[in-house]
Amino acid sequence: MAGSSVSRADRQGQILAAARKVFAQKGYYRAGVADIIKESGIARGTFYLYFNSKRAVFDAVLVDIFGRILEQIHSVRVTDPWDENAVVEQVRGNAQRLAAMMLSDPGSVRVLFAEAAGLDEEASVNLVEFYDRLGQWVSASLEDGIRLGIVRPCNALVTAHALIGSLRGMLWAWSIGLVPLDEATMVQEAMNLVQAGVLCRPAT
Amino acid sequence: MAGSSVSRADRQGQILAAARKVFAQKGYYRAGVADIIKESGIARGTFYLYFNSKRAVFDAVLVDIFGRILEQIHSVRVTDPWDENAVVEQVRGNAQRLAAMMLSDPGSVRVLFAEAAGLDEEASVNLVEFYDRLGQWVSASLEDGIRLGIVRPCNALVTAHALIGSLRGMLWAWSIGLVPLDEATMVQEAMNLVQAGVLCRPAT
Amino acid sequence: MAGSSVSRADRQGQILAAARKVFAQKGYYRAGVADIIKESGIARGTFYLYFNSKRAVFDAVLVDIFGRILEQIHSVRVTDPWDENAVVEQVRGNAQRLAAMMLSDPGSVRVLFAEAAGLDEEASVNLVEFYDRLGQWVSASLEDGIRLGIVRPCNALVTAHALIGSLRGMLWAWSIGLVPLDEATMVQEAMNLVQAGVLCRPAT
Amino acid sequence: MAGSSVSRADRQGQILAAARKVFAQKGYYRAGVADIIKESGIARGTFYLYFNSKRAVFDAVLVDIFGRILEQIHSVRVTDPWDENAVVEQVRGNAQRLAAMMLSDPGSVRVLFAEAAGLDEEASVNLVEFYDRLGQWVSASLEDGIRLGIVRPCNALVTAHALIGSLRGMLWAWSIGLVPLDEATMVQEAMNLVQAGVLCRPAT
DNA sequence: CATGAATGAGCGTTCATTCAT
DNA sequence: CATGAATGAACGCTCATTCAT
Structure with a gap:
């Protein structure tokens, strides 16, 4: 009804938030529906009013996260006589938004990074799709850059997954406490890697 | 000993090999003790004679993999007036051995990459420890390099995890079929990233 | 009353009709209240305004069917010097009306025949009562017949349930598709059984 | 092992017996696996060591009963100049063995009679098959009898189900307490029905 | 040492019923 | 009267672990 105190979308959001928290703490398999409903403060049956199954909530959690990530990534626009600083700044902007989020x-x-894996092949389809899309997008961007002479020639798809992996590496290490990390540091080190690699310039 | 036809270590190894296969196929949670003993050709009870629990075998599998990885990584030795090519070649050697393995x-x-995650905090202690050790080692190497002027100044620990992550990114994408990958390509792109990053040299 | 657009009895009837359809299709246990309200086009809560429970509707469905069956069965009236044809015709009339219905x-x-069973003892009280009543009535009729010399002496109650069972047997086999059946055939075979049993008359 | 105190078959039998009792008392749907294991005195998991599902035990119970019934029914052998008494006696033998069992x-x-029905169409396949087989067998016997002039001409399949139904009717009424029944009475009334129907001979 | 039958806590899911609106 | 979101007991089933042989 119009006067119900909690709207359907709100309830869904409430359960989704609880699920995100529980899955983050325990992972997909160790998290039980019991945990989610306890965290939500709802009854067992209510959960199934809003999601068809445990996997359905998990998928919803993933899709939600994916969406928020993809929102942070903007295409890099290049002027005709291209300006290195402008390009670098746009890439830095992407890194910054991602890091902040x-x-x-x-x-x-x-x-x-930690929980989405290990599901049966069919269940992780969402995850694989996400990384595929992300990899394709980064790869296409790299190829544009190569064509314009901004990016050095390379195997774009492999390099794309290496770059994505380097971000994952920093974030994962941070998330399990191996490394302290703040936005500025993450952005700076990522940009350094992109711009210069690790080694010093050879003298010549 | 004492005339047993199969030594304790051999039996352990037999079970370990079966477990590695099963965990690789199904992941930790979807794999059952039933799968491991079927693959091993031993009885249920026998399994618990050699490992205290399902988690114990999994830990042993991880430790085994970690060991084989760490064997591939050699410290980089630097001559006094240091030779860039020698350094790069040693790093490339590490990359090559890792990629081959x-x-x-x-x-x-x-x-x-896919299955070790999602365990309870205490269970994943091995995994965390491994990445911690690996990160520390790479970080220390980077710091040596910085001191010698081989590596550009950076936050060594963060950069270490970024580098490790870039390798993981390539391998993970390959393992789930997102990208074709051979040893030469992987080594080349990894080295390029290390040496030059992604962007072209600025004109100066 | 008082201007309500649909009378209480009508609503009950509407739900009852839906329930009959649903129970016929799915059986008592596999049918859910959800099916009944969907078929009725009413809300969940409304259902419980007209029936106290799922069992209550089922009982009502049974009672309705019982009533329509009992309506078809007329007492056999016998003239003083009794006329066999008249008696047989009245029995045939009962059979015909039952078969048609x-x-x-x-x-x-x-x-x-298929769904009423399997309920708890207390729940099937209606069913048992119905068959008891029916059995008593047939039995009493047989005893009248015996007294008049129309029916051969027998254990009337046992024979009554055997006769009822023979009709159930034909109808059940038909209802699950084991046998094609039309009104004429059913009546004829039932009457033959009543009149002559199965075997041919001995020669003498 | 050879020395286990309880053989696999015995355990199966123990569970089967418990299941038969529970299904008889409560019916398929109201009976729970919990009831069966309580009656068996075994643990939940043990049940699933011997039967794959609740339905599997139920099917096994049905098959067991069917087998014991079919064992009681013997084909009627007829001599060339056929002897009515011999035929009747053989039919009576079948009736007697069935009634005793x-x-x-x-x-x-x-x-x-009460619990097998009401399952989903596919689940009751066993039951339908059984009655189909039984009906076919009785029908074929009737047709043999008709050819030999022992049985009066009739729709054999319909009559077969009517006869089976008459036995079911007596037994069902007895099983729910509507009628007292002993072996002699049941056999006598069944034979009377078969031999003479219900009505007295017409005077002719 | 080796076995495998037995265990039971725990899982994800369903559904008849209630009650605030 | 009518609604439908909320409830929670109960279900069938799984599987890591134990222990008598």
Whole structure:
């Protein structure tokens, strides 16, 4: 009814938030529906009013996280006589938004990097699709850059997954406490890697 | 000893091999003790004679993989007036051995990257420890390099995890079929990233 | 009353009709209140305004079917010097009306023969009562017949249930598709059984 | 092992017996696996060591009952110049064995007549198959009899189900307490029905 | 040492019923 | 009267672990 105190979407959101927290803490398999409903403060049956199954909530959690990530990534626009600084700044902007989002939401990081794996092949389809899309997008961007002479020639798809992996590496290490990390540091080190690799320039 | 037809260590190894195979195929949670004993050809009770629990075998599998990985990584030795080519070649050697091992053992890759996560905090202690050790080692190497002027100044620990992550990114994408990968490509792209990052040299 | 657009009895009837359909299709246990309200086009809560429980509707469905069956069965009236043809014709009339009703309403047959069973003792009280009443009535009729010399002496109650069972047997086999059946055939075979049994008359 | 105190078959039998009792008391749907294991005195998991599912035990119970029933029914052998008494005696033998078995095992009767129905179409396949087989067999016997002039011409299949139904009617009424029944009475009334129907001979 | 039958806590899911609106 | 979101006991089933042989 119009006068119900809690709307359907709100309840869904409430359960989703509880699920995100529980999955982040325990992972998909160790988390039980019991944990989610306890965290939500709802009854067992109510859960199934809003989600068809445990996997359905998990998928919803993943999709939600994916969406928020993809929102942070903007295409890099290049002027005709291209300006290195402008390009670098746009890439830095992507890194900055991603870092800000991730570092402020450790739960999502844990779900995304630690928990989504290990499901049966069919169940992790969402995850694989996400990384496929992301990899394709980064790869296409790299190829544009190569064509324009901004990016050095390379195997774009492999390099794309290496770059994505380097971000994952930093965030994952941070999420399990191996490394302290703040937005500025993450952005700076990522940009350094992108711009210069690790080694010093050879003298010549 | 004392005339037993199969030594204790051999039986352990037999079970370990079966477990590695099973965990690689199904992941920790979807794999059952039933699968492992079927693959081993031993009885249920026998399994518990050699391992205290399902988690114990999994830990042993992880430790085994970790050991084989760490064997591939050699410290970089630097001559006094240091020779860039010598350094790069030693790093390339590490990358090459790692790539060869990983690409020839997709099972270990799956266990390592996809299945080790999602365990309870205490259970994943091995995994965390491994990445911690690996991160520390890479970080220390970077710091040595910085001191010698080989490596550009950076936050060594964060950069270490970024580098490790970039390798994981390539291997993971390969292991789930998002990207074709061979040893030469992986080594080349990894080295390029290390040496030059992604962007072209600025014109100066 | 008082201007309500739909009377209480009508609503009850509407739900009852829906329930009959649903129970016929799915049986008592596999049918859910959800099915009944969907078929009725009413809300969940409304259902409980007209029936106290799922069992209550089922009982009502049974009572309704019982009533329609009992309506078809007329007492056999016997003239003083009794006329065999008249008696047989009246029995045949009962059989005919029953057959016509049953064969035109397979849903009721399913509910009656297949679904009513398996309930707890207390729940099936209606069913037992019905068969008790029916058995008593047939038995009393047989005893009248015996007294008049129309019916051969026998254990009337046992024979009554055997006769009822023979009709149930035909209808049940038909309802699950084991046998094709039309009104004429059913009546004829039932009457033959009543009049002559199965075997040929001995020669003498 | 050879020395286990309880053989696999015995355990199966123990569970089967418990299940038969529970299904007889409560019916398929109201009976729970919990009831069966309580009656068996075994643990939950043990049940699933011997039967794959609740339905599997139920099917096994049905098959067991069917087998014991079919054992009681012998084909009627007819001599060339046929002897009415010999035929009747053989039919009576079948009736007697059936009656003895059924009346000594009320649980089976309840399962068979009251509980087997109401399952989903596919689940009751066993039951339908059984009645189909039984009907076919009786029908074929009737047709043999008709050819030989022993049985009066009739729709054999319909009559077969009517005869089976008459036995079911007596037994069902007995099993729920509507009628007292002993072996002699049941056999006598069944034979009377078969031999002479219900009505007295017309005067002619 | 080796075995495998037995265990039971725990899982994800269903559904008849209630009650605040 | 009518609604439908909320409830929670109960269900069938799994599986890591134990222990008598």
